[in-house]
Amino acid sequence: MENPPSMSFIFLLCNFCLSMAALNDEGTALFSFKQFITEDPDGSLSNWNSSDQNPCSWNGVTCNDLRVVSLSIPKKNLKGILPSSLGILSHLRHVNLRNNKLHGTLPLELFQANGIQSLVIFGNSFSGFVPNDVGKLKNLQILDLSHNFFNGSLPVSLIQCTRLRILDISHNNLTNALPVGFGSSLNFLEKLDVSHNMFNGSIPMDIGNLSSLQGTVDFSYNLFSGSIPASLGNLPEKVYIDLSYNDLSGSIPQNGALMNRGPTAFIGNPGLCGPPLKNPCSSEAPGASSPSSFPFFPDNSPPGRSEGGNGSKYDKGGLSRSTLVAIIVGDIIGICLIGLLFSYCYSRFWTRRNGKKVDESKDGFQKGRRKDCLCFQKGESENVSEHVQQFDLVPLDSNVTFDLDELLKASAFVLGKSSIGIVYKVVLENGLTLAVRRLGEGGSQRFKEFQTEVEAIGKLRHPNVVGLRAYYWSVDEKLLIYDYISNGSLAFAIHGKPGTSSFTPLPWSVRLRIMEGIAKGLVYLHEFSPKKYVHGNLKTNNVLLGHNMVPHISNFGLARLVNIAGGSPTLQSGHLTDEKPHEKQLKSATSEASTFSSNMNTYYQAPEALKVVKPSQKWDVYSFGVILLEMITGRLPIVQVGVSEMDLVQWIQLCIEEKKPLSDVIDPSLTPDDDSDEEIITVLKISLACVQNSPERRPTMRHVSDALSRMVVNPK
Template identity: 30%
Template sequence: MAGGRPSPPLFAALLLVAASLRVASSSDSDVLLRFKATVSDPAGSLNSWAAGSAPCNKNVSNWAGVVCDDDGNVSGLRLEDMRLSGSLTRIVLLQSLPGLRTLSFMKNDLEGPLPEVGKFKSLRTLYLSTNKFSGAISDDAFAGMSWLKKLHLSSNGFSGPIPTSITELPKLLELRLDNNRFSGPIPDLQLKSLKLVNMSNNYLEGRIPNGFRTMDAGLFAGNKALCGDPIGVSCKPLPSESLSNQKLAVTVATVVFIVSGIVAVVVLLPQQRQMEHERLEQVQSPKKPAKDTKFASSQKEEKLESGAAGYDSGGSSKKPAKEHEQGRLVFVREGRERFELQDLLKSSAEVLGTGRFGCSYKAALLTGRSVVVKRFRDMNRVGKEDFEEHMRRMGRLSHPNLLPLVAYYYRKDEKLLVADYVPRRSLAAALHGFRAAKVPALDWATRLKVVKGIAKGLNYLYEELQILSVPHGHLKSSNVLLNDSFEPLLTDYALVPLMNQAKAAQSMVAYKSPECKQHGKTSKKSDIWSLGTLILEILTGRISMIDPTQDKDVVSLADWVNAVAEEEWTDKVLDREMRATRKSGEEMIKLLKVGLACCEANVEKRWELEEVLDRIEELKESEGDEDS
């Protein structure tokens, strides 16, 4: 070096590196600008896409809807709800973006046939829902997309058979084909990775493959020609089956006839003689008052409180109130066992918990099924018609990570919501309440599984309840149940429209978010903040102080984590009961950063749910995990 300047060779090398970076950035810009010219943007949503500027500044996006990786490459496009129109016939232009992993054009006015998405072999997620795409999809449309995890084509006009190339997607987690015009049989997917399938409201026909028989019936509703499990519609037998069934029926009928004859001789004939003998005695002797045959149980069981419903739980002789006074149970889910309000009142009940909204009971029905009944007294925000419409909307929700609503009971001053009982209880109990019972702590793999399930359930609420400003509203560890395989089930969701405003502001988690405290307004990102707080609780094992109004000195989990130096997070922040290894420890730190990004006080800087989902989905349980 001379005079403080780099030597000529080194200086030239630096210029070459800088030039190559500019060329790469310029290349991404050119590709996106050429693609922009192929779609119509009447709302000016893509105005930030301008020549002379770079789409990415490292992992920070400068252009609307562009997702950037840590190296400043374009890794995704989320052009959602931008009023874009036209077709995507020139989508192949985006092949020049080698780092592209996510494509989302949801909630626009795009039309035409399915774009040539099969050319994007490295794509992880593809969202085309809620547009105007139409026509049949070629059978090989998704051939070779071996990395694809999520394929959402719902709420379009696609027709014809479901492409069999979908059966060749080894990493597929979610498939949504609902609200289209698909016809013909459902392919037997046999994909072990598949977690969510929705094929409702199409023109599909034939027997539902056995791999779907344990799924919720609502995922196949609206296809009148489908049969089999789980929808409970019998399938017409094939000709060979019909002949075999006829032979079986003749054989069974013969056996039944013979057995019936034996029963008549052995059982009914002595009974008839006994009845004749008793009638003779009654004629020959004076009548006696009949004995009281009413069953009186000596076992004292706790009953559901029933005064408001018009029943006397103490077994008195009071008659039930008229139906219009006592109300009735209304079932919102097809194919479920039906029972009456009186069955609930007769059942033995166990108090599961008492919260600010009311009490939760476990009710054991006489049929053997157990349900959870939640009593609410502060749901007077809407009238009966609006309440019932919202219940029907909730009844249509179906996702593996939601506890489905089964039925409801309406009175002006009290409401009951009925759901299935989950024996393992809540995430809060698993994290904080089982130590005395010597139940093992949740390890890293289980906690990551729980976080992924929670995020998927919340994302489903986002998509299905777009009209709600806060799709969940009350996301916290005590409102997440764990089934026997530790799959999380979200509860107490979508209640904001029904709750009294004052009660909601006092009790619901979304109303504790920074933006609500500062400006009195909630938004969908209030649920993101709740998710972030929950992630931090899961990773730290500490009880989340969501509402520190009683103690002004209490610090939120996010503030507590941020107050610790990052290099000390492993020792001072993460719950040691997760038993971290070197590799899993790195994954824990990544998730911790996701939780903090969700808890960002500035709503504009707080991550979108799509970004959260992608980052969580990339996390692995252990060193041996594949990139799934």
């Protein structure tokens, strides 16, 4: 009686084995690709079934006579690595995996499919060397490896791909010199982009032989040195040659495609001279007049700063004595207001408790130990939400152990007043220190919206982003409770804190680590946060420095929360301003300082921010570039030049064609040596890339962060 079940099992097992065996060799090779994919959020590979006889009906697969000739799965957020089995696809002609999340190295076996005509994998996270086996792809016409993390040299074997029409290796970490032979071998090349790498050495002379080139030939943002080969003028006259931001020197050849070009094609090369640049060539050898490879700048010392350098940090466009006094007075008034606020809370609590009035002269905060402290409530009839949390502290972190009662009993000090409210330093009885920001008093119908927004922000956890620990909402009061960051803002660290006599400038090594930390925080917001956020208001005042001067990006999402909370903010020059009646006294004492700070905001904005309503990540890239310039020069974002003013970016771009030694441009408190000289120049190049007028020409924060990390890990 047991035989039938046993036979049935064997029959089913055989059928399963036969179904697996039904898939041909190429299908098996492709199916291994699916097995190496760890994330497929769009279900792009959902119909890749091992039971099929061949893969020709699978998404992204094209066959010819049942042989796979194309694998095209772009922009599907696939995460994983490429298996070596793809080399089995002997008839493979086209690979398009652009804009996914693939990582790891390129398997050498892939290049055994030597019939490949196009290999397009830009916008992933591939790393490692470009395999020398790429030279085996004799039929290769399109090679696009851009926007990855490839490093090392470009293999010399690439020039064996003589049918190549498009070569884009931009935005990687490639180094060393370009292989000689481009012009001699790649006669069909129509597009060449090697920008945003770390290529060095001279530009190959024979590139001028590439008569089929079109559009822009881009060598920008590298470390190319030496003179510009006159042979580049032999390129078609309609070709735009971008040589900006390298270390090229000597006179610019005036022939063919190099003639009648604007200065933007050559800026950022300290040793270049002659038209279209304004600095004429001297009779001396290039670079003989200055041993520094830094681009020279004109003097822009603000009025009031002596030649002897005895002026204070505030002489760089800082605050007057009366302003500093006003700020100190404002702090004192703010502390008084805190006392009044807690007294008011106490009286409201005991007045409402059981409907009885209590003697206000007693120690109310010691008596009022209720988690649902009613000191901020307007009345039971005003139902904001059905959730009880509206009148309680809502933790956003499992480590939050304090409640509202403890918060209200704590010692509080005014940290500062911004255009959107007051921030307090609050020290609990157990010694835990927090930062509490008060928002608006209106917005009684928008609790659900506020809750959704604030809880999304509360999920963000990164070492370089200030953590939101908890929040409180009622009709009368909205509070945001953050981690307290102990060493103040980056603005104070660079320029000094108003009202203090002592000031210790940051050394270059510390500044470099701060730059790297900010970049990492932005990469997290842009690429790894749940919604790929944009900060939108990045500036040195919104970067706080913690233990060991670790930077923390603050005030993320604050503008949105203020709008919801009913603070009645208005937008002026793209930045929020806010006036609350109960803060008029404090504002009058600090109005001059607030106006000064508000005016600074505009100079961190990307040019397109004045025209486009929806912010983009490239806004943050621009703002980060301004911060880098501020940290290099030690100057405020607005620069006084004689009797006129200009923003720091305009000043850098205007003066890049002039000549001033490095010591006249960087922060006077820095004492650069030969090593930091090179690092400062590199960071300057990165900052200039970030502040490009065109958003499309700005790098992503991922590439900026990677470039800065290399400098910190491998200092000169």
